[in-house]
Amino acid sequence: MPRTPHTSPQTLRLFEALLADPARWRYGYDLSKQTSLASGTLYPILMRLADQRLLETGWEPSDEPGRPPRHIYRLSSDGVTLARQRLAARASVAADTATARRPRPAVRARTAGGAA
Amino acid sequence: MSAPALTDRQQREESPTRRLAYTLLAAAVRGRRGRPGGTWGEAILAEFSETRGDWEAVRWAAGGLRAVWQERRARARHLPRHIRISRRVAAVVVVGTLAGLLVNQFALTVGYHPSGDMEPTVWVGDRYLLDKVSHRFTGVAHGDVVAVALPEGTVLKRVVGLPGDTIECRDGGVFRNGARLDEPYLPADPESARTDCRTVTVPPGDLYLLGDFRLVSLDSRHDVTYRQDAVQGRMLTRVWRQVG
Numbered sequence: 001m002p003r004t005p006h007t008s009p010q011t012l013r014l015f016e017a018l019l020a021d022p023a024r025w026r027y028g029y030d031l032s033k034q035t036s037l038a039s040g041t042l043y044p045i046l047m048r049l050a051d052q053r054l055l056e057t058g059w060e061p062s063d064e065p066g067r068p069p070r071h072i073y074r075l076s077s078d079g080v081t082l083a084r085q086r087l088a089a090r091a092s093v094a095a096d097t098a099t100a101r102r103p104r105p106a107v108r109a110r111t112a113g114g115a116a
Numbered sequence: 117m118s119a120p121a122l123t124d125r126q127q128r129e130e131s132p133t134r135r136l137a138y139t140l141l142a143a144a145v146r147g148r149r150g151r152p153g154g155t156w157g158e159a160i161l162a163e164f165s166e167t168r169g170d171w172e173a174v175r176w177a178a179g180g181l182r183a184v185w186q187e188r189r190a191r192a193r194h195l196p197r198h199i200r201i202s203r204r205v206a207a208v209v210v211v212g213t214l215a216g217l218l219v220n221q222f223a224l225t226v227g228y229h230p231s232g233d234m235e236p237t238v239w240v241g242d243r244y245l246l247d248k249v250s251h252r253f254t255g256v257a258h259g260d261v262v263a264v265a266l267p268e269g270t271v272l273k274r275v276v277g278l279p280g281d282t283i284e285c286r287d288g289g290v291f292r293n294g295a296r297l298d299e300p301y302l303p304a305d306p307e308s309a310r311t312d313c314r315t316v317t318v319p320p321g322d323l324y325l326l327g328d329f330r331l332v333s334l335d336s337r338h339d340v341t342y343r344q345d346a347v348q349g350r351m352l353t354r355v356w357r358q359v360g
Contacts, residue, residue, distance in 0.1 A: 028159055029166035032176075039160055040179030044186045047156055051190075057155075071159030 006054075006086055010037055011045050015083035018075050025058065025072040046073060054079035133170040137177035144184050154191065157184045223249050226355060227263055227270065233327035233334065234272050237261065237301050243356040244272070248349035256323065256344075258292075261351040264325065264342050272351060273335055273342070274301070277316075277324025283336075284315035290326070301328050313337040321345070 006015075013035045018026065032042050049055035056076050059069040075083055130138070141164065145157030152158060160180040167173045192200065225246050232240045238261075246263055256262055260275045277283045281292050288310035290297045302309035308331045316336075318324045323342045327333025334340060 027163060027166070029163040029176075038179040039163075039176050040182030043156055043160060043179070043183035047183070047187060047190065067165070068158070068162045070162050071155070 006049075006082060007090070010035075010041055012087060012090055013037065014042065014045055015075075015087055018073070019080065019083050019087070022075050022080050025060065025074050027070055027072060031073070049075075049079060054082055131170055134167075134173040137170075137173045138164055141177040141180045141184075144181050154184070154187045156187045160184070223247075225349070227272070227351075229272050231271075233329050233332055234261070234274075235329040236303055237274075237328045238272060238351075238354055239357060241357070242354050245352040245355050246349040247352050251347055251350050256347060256350065262323075262325070263348040263351065264323075265346045265348055266340070266342075270348060273325035273327055273333070275323055276326045276336070277318040279318050279320045279322060279344070281324065282315065282317045283313065283324050285311050285313040288312070303329055303331075307331065311337070323347070 014031065014037065017031055017034045028039070028042065028046070031037075031046075032039055035042065037045075046055060046057075050057050050073075054076055056074050056079075058072050060072045061069045138161075141161060145153035145161050147153070153161075157180075160176075160183055164173065164176060164180075167176045192203070195203075225248060227244050227246045229238045229242050229244060230240065238244060251260075251262070256275050256278070258275055258278065261272060262275055263270050263272050276290060276297070277292060282294075284291045286296075288306070290299065290311050290313070299309075308329055311326070311330045314337070316324070321344050323344055324336045325340075325342045326335045326337065336342065
């Protein structure tokens, strides 16, 4: 079965960073710093998101003379929806595994009693 | 022409490592002709001057190379089918040719034997498969057929003595360290197989080699010196015999 897209830990970390202030345009270097993703990991994810119209991109002219324009990013409205959904899905999975790993004795006792 | 990502003043202040990282990344993005590269390559390049210090610059450039490679592959996927196929074919041909040349040079090659001195194992005009690698790890052993470089060309002979062995001949047979050799590879005709030699002890670094066709072979019996480091490889098998 193919893996659900946009669920890798790296992509989720990027979603978190972009969702902090979804309306703000972000730079690649800042995103790399904030998510501690190397450029070789970050940019392929950005490319994928932009291809699927989950990410808006633009060029921001630099105010410094001689500096080239910088590429800027923010989530599209579809992107925001998807990112929230993916992060929520991860949170619920994490909660499930946490309860599965540490079943409370009280619950087990009640189940046992019910079965008897 | 695209604008440089670094101003002249910044360029001058950059350390050599940072300049090298930037140059490599720019070359990967824009190619040798310096045309503007793909969107993402230019984006990564434009962020380069944000990095602080050598280490971060190198990491940025290295990751950038990876991303640029991916961008190119993604672009290539949208090319027309016949171009993709012909590119793939060209890549296979180039890589295959290079691999073939390397194998032929260093691992496995075909040799041509122009003489009758190794009959009946190898005939005049036979081609044989030569393993050029394994003897470097295992050395050569008694009974191996080896190709050795001599000033006049490459010869094919059989290893009869290794350094330290004492070789002598009695009653037309060969004795190594006092024991008579069983040599099933010799010609059936006793006259062609008969071996006469002076008793010698093989010096360090040398090999005592004989041709299987003892009657005509010119070899260690005739004061030809074969150096161990002149061994080119071990014959695996004959591959092709010219008929007629």
